[in-house]
Amino acid sequence: MDSIVVTGGNALKGRIPIAGAKNACLTLMPATLLSEEPLTLTNAPRLSDIRTMTTLLQSLGAEVQGLQEGQVLAMSSHALDNHTADYDIVRKMRASILVLGPLLARDGHAVVSLPGGCAIGARPVDLHLRALEAMGAELDLRDGYVHAKAPSGGLRGGTVDFPLVSVGATENALMAATLAKGTTVINNAAREPEIVDLAECLRKMGAQIEGDGTPTITVEGVDRLGGATHRVVTDRIELGTYMLAPAICGGEVECLGGEIRLLEAFCEKLDEAGISVEETDDGLKVARRNGRVKAVDVTTEPFPGFPTDLQAQMMALLCTAEGKSVLEEKIFENRFMHAPELMRMGAQIDVHGGTATVSGVDKLKGAPVMATDLRASVSLILAGLAAEGETVVSRVYHLDRGYEHVVRKLSGVGAQIERVSGS
Template sequence: MDQIIVKGGGELNGVIPIAGAKNAALTLMPATLLTEEPLTLTNAPRLSDIKTMTELLGSLGAEVAAMQGGKVLALSSHNIHNHTADYDIVRKMRASILVLGPMLARDGHAVVSLPGGCAIGARPVDLHLKAFEAMGAELDLRDGYVHAKAPGGRLKGAVINFDFASVGATENALLAATLAKGTTEIRNAAREPEIVDLAQCLRKMGAQIEGEGTSVITVQGVDRLGGATHPVVTDRIELGTYMLAPLVCGGTVECLGGTIDLVGAFCEKLDAAGASVEQTETGLKVSRKNGRIQAVDVTTEPFPGFPTDLQAQMMALLCTAEGTSTLEEKIFENRFMHAPELIRMGAKIDVHGGHATVTGVDKLKGAPVMATDLRASVSLILAGLAAEGETVVSRVYHLDRGYEHVEDKLSAVGASIERVKES
């Protein structure tokens, strides 16, 4: 098993290219199941989760070819011969549930295992299932699988009211609605850029969609969809993560491909903390305005609010800020598991339920720490950049699910970081 060793103390200067969004690519890839024609995705991230989705689609009969070093994915679902998504694959990744909507929409039936993924909360799929039931699907949950069938072989348009603006449920409902008979209205829809990206791709394939990026999405179902070529949107979470790097340890870094509209609420908090964020022709240039970062209060919210997927990284920054910060996690329970590891490095953090209080210290100190989930893993690397001495991060397989070549990207701007085999 790999470990990452970080030696802190130096400034970071240079440019970091930002990859295509993992959460967008994992939503776009299942769209191939809606058509017999080819779907090509460019600017794809090279991550283990992409390999898992490739494996899952392949098990259903889809063909996925990675080209240009994995940055281009050529998908074809002209021969879907299996409609069961097995537990052995689905358990690795929550996004696997996104094959349910397309298979149900195209062929009228599907059997999908309940998904797995990071241990950061229950993340139930009940909203997905309620959406399909509203569209006329008959569902049977047994032996850990969702058995779904559309009477007459086709879903029907419906009004879907979500109790919570769930990203995954919005995506699954949107995918399914494209081939449903009639009009579907998704109310209290999530508004994330990844959903806008999915709608744009589906429109290229022939879908009739309006309202993406707002709380109400309207879809007029069509009889068939065609192929398309579509670039995956920039990964706003990777973008935000690397924007924090020069704030943690000093210096100036330009994140190539970044735009403020992807991380608006995040940028507002950085500004309040004493960061300079400048939009350039090629990306976002980030540095400290002057001196030490200041404490700020953060509450995670659905887009366009502060992203839950940047909460752990922000906590790493605030560990050495001047003053006391509070972080409130309102999206997922059990998402402060990185706090005890940061405390091992000398951070002063007090966690009570969904609230964490962080009192800044002058310096963190390197220590052996363990990643508990994807975003926690990179927060420990950021903390290591700010720490005195050596930080050894174990269980970095979490990291590889969401960040491509993290040690290469940080080394290129001056970080002392390397990946080694655990002894």
């Protein structure tokens, strides 16, 4: 099994290109199921999760071809011959549930396995099912699968009232509503940039959508959708991760393609901690101002709040901050599994339920550590950049699900990092 070896102590200098958003691309890809005409995505990230979604779509009869080293995905669903998303594929990734709404809206029936993914909490699919039921779907959960059927004549417009904000459920509801008869109103909708990106793509395909980026989205169903070409939005989580690299170990890095609007709450916390973020013609330039990083308190919230997917990386920064920081995780339970690994490196962290208190130390020490999930894996790499000595991060297969070319990107700005193949 591969591991990543980091030797800390180098200040970083240079430019890092930021990839297209994994979470946006994983939502845009199932949109091809809504139309018989081609959908082409540019700026697609080259990640194992994208390959998993490709395999899933192909199992349904869709054609998916990666062009230009995988950064362009050419897709067509003109000849779907299967409406069952099998457990062997779906178990690898929770985003697989996003084929449910499109299949149901287009052809009136679907069978989708309950999904898997990182072990960071329950993340149930009940909100997805509630949305589809509001459009008239008949649902039956048995043997680990969702068996879904649309009423005669197809899905119909309805009012979807989410008790909690859910990005995935909003995406499923939005795609299904594009082909439902009549008007669908989605209340308490997620507002993430990935939702806006999906809506923009669907509009290019002919969908009638208003209100994306606000808590209420209104969709007027159409009879059919066409093809489109769409550029995947910048990955704000990869962006935030690499913005933290010079903040942790010093130096100055320009993140190409970055925009403050994607991470306003995050950028506000960096400013509070003493990190400079400057917009340039090509992206965002990040540098530590003077001296030691200052402690800050962080609470994860749905967009436009602080992203849960940057909580682990932020904790790595705060491990060497001056003072005591409190991080409160309000999105997922079990998302402090990286804390014991950071403590192996000398961090002082006290976890009680959904709250972690971090008392900054002068220096972290390199150590062998183990990744427990996608974001935890990169947080340990960031910590290793600032630590004395060598840090060996094992189980980095998690990393391949969400970050392309981590070693190349960080070594390109001066980090001493390498990937070592396991036996």
